[in-house]
Amino acid sequence: MINIVLFGPPGAGKGTQALRLSERYGLVHLSTGDIFRRNIHEGTALGRSARSYMDKGELVPDTVTIAMLEAEVDAHPHAKGFIFDGFPRTEKQAEALDSFMARKDQQISLMLSLQVPEQELKKRLLQRGATSGRADDANPEVVQNRIAVYARETAPVAHYYKRQSKLVRIDGVGPLDVISQRLYDAIEQL
Ligand code: ADP
Numbered sequence: 001m002i003n004i005v006l007f008g009p010p011g012a013g014k015g016t017q018a019l020r021l022s023e024r025y026g027l028v029h030l031s032t033g034d035i036f037r038r039n040i041h042e043g044t045a046l047g048r049s050a051r052s053y054m055d056k057g058e059l060v061p062d063t064v065t066i067a068m069l070e071a072e073v074d075a076h077p078h079a080k081g082f083i084f085d086g087f088p089r090t091e092k093q094a095e096a097l098d099s100f101m102a103r104k105d106q107q108i109s110l111m112l113s114l115q116v117p118e119q120e121l122k123k124r125l126l127q128r129g130a131t132s133g134r135a136d137d138a139n140p141e142v143v144q145n146r147i148a149v150y151a152r153e154t155a156p157v158a159h160y161y162k163r164q165s166k167l168v169r170i171d172g173v174g175p176l177d178v179i180s181q182r183l184y185d186a187i188e189q190l
Contacts, residue, residue: 001106002027002081004187005088007158008114010146011121011128012172013179017114018085020180025187028076031085032065035072037134057136057145059089059153066096073100081109089154094161109190111161112183114172121147 002025006014015031022029036054039047046068050060059065069087076082088094101107116124122143129137136142161167168186172179 002109005084005108005111007111008172009121009150011124012114012116014085017180017183018083021183022083027081027083028079029083029085030072032069032087054136057142057149059149062090062092066093070100088157091156091160094157108166110166110168112186113158113167113169115169116172118147120173
């Protein structure tokens with residue numbers, strides 16, 4: 001099994017690249033952001049509790065997020081592996097993921113971390129906000145808060161994987177195909 005954590009700030013291109021990786025390697029793509037948005041759209045209890053946090057650009061609480069992620073993994077018992085997109089976003093989530101995988105005799109193979117400068121992120125998010133219909137992209141204050149939350153709560157998760165020698169940094173600026181190739185190269189080195 002190969003299990004990849006695709007990491008990077010909001011607007012780094014995780015969603016686009018995760019889709020390509022999941023197709024190329026036959027992995028199940030789990031995007032916590034997409035799962036939350038689907039729940040909001042469907043009006044579930046989970047969606048109702050996630051919404052207030054997402055609208056402000058805050059993280060959904062760990063207990064809620066971890067339980068949801070574990071249920072999604074368990075819903076794919078025959079998967080060849082997973083691409084985790086948008087998870088883990090806190091050290092608590094990273095620890096929970098490790099012990100959850102260990103209980104299944106599995107582990108994270110590597111973390112691919114997309115590196116994109118802050119100015120470029122803001123530009124991409126506001127551009128996406130004009131067409132995506134995502135309220136959290138359209139409001140500059142919320143975009144700024146997501147970037148701040150990333151720096152404060154999520155960036156340290158990279159150190160967690162670095163300590164396990166699983167962190168690979170990938171330049172996330174350039175044509176999409178070039179970035180994909182950088183990711184493929186890192187995976188094929190495994
Ligand atoms: P982006 O990476 O562009 O910010 P996502 O779709 O990954 O977009 O996430 C959107 C929002 O969903 C986040 O701002 C946060 O509120 C919530 N969210 C997604 N993943 C997590 C997570 N692992 N932990 C807590 N909140 C999350």
